[in-house]
Amino acid sequence: MRPSRKGVSQSTVPPALIPTLRLVGTSVPDLSGDYIQTGTSEGKPYYQRSGTTEYIFWNPASTSWHIFSVLDSSSSFFLYNYSGSPEGTYYPGIASGSQTATFL
Numbered sequence: 125m126r127p128s129r130k131g132v133s134q135s136t137v138p139p140a141l142i143p144t145l146r147l148v149g150t151s152v153p154d155l156s157g158d159y160i161q162t163g164t165s166e167g168k169p170y171y172q173r174s175g176t177t178e179y180i181f182w183n184p185a186s187t188s189w190h191i192f193s194v195l196d197s198s199s200s201f202f203l204y205n206y207s208g209s210p211e212g213t214y215y216p217g218i219a220s221g222s223q224t225a226t227f228l
Contacts (some may be wrong), residue, residue, distance in 0.1 A: 142161055143160075143161040143169065144158050144227065145180060145226065145228070146158050146225065146226055147173075147223040148224055149214075149221060149222050149224055151214075152219060153202065155214075155219070158174050159172060159173050159178075165181055166182050166183070166184050169210075171210065176193075178191060178202075179191065179192060179193070179194075180210055181195055182210075183196075189204065189206075189207075190217070191203045192217075200217070201217040201218065202218060203215060203222065212225060
C-alpha cells in the first residue's frame with residue numbers, strides 16, 4: 125500500500141504478482157507464450173497473450189477453457205481444456221496440435 129497525494133491508500137500489485145500462464149507445445153497456429161491475467165469474464169479470470177490478441181477464457185456453455193483471438197467466442201476456438209482450471213492440456217478445436225499451460 126502506498127499513500128496517494130490526497131492521503132488515501134491505494135493498493136498496488138507488483139507486476140511479478142499478476143497471475144501469468146505459460147503455454148508450451150506444438151499447435152498450428154503457434155499459441156506458445158505467456159498469457160497475463162487481464163480481467164474477468166463470466167465470473168472467471170481471462171488471460172491475454174503478451175503482444176497479441178489471443179485469449180484464454182472460460183466458456184460456461186461448454187464448461188471449458190478456450191484459446192481464441194476473440195474474447196468470449198462461443199462458436200469457435202483454437203484449443204480447449206476441460207480440466208476446470210486454466211492450467212492443463214489444451215486440445216484441438218480449429219487448430220491442430222496441443223499446448224500445456226502452467227502458472228509461473
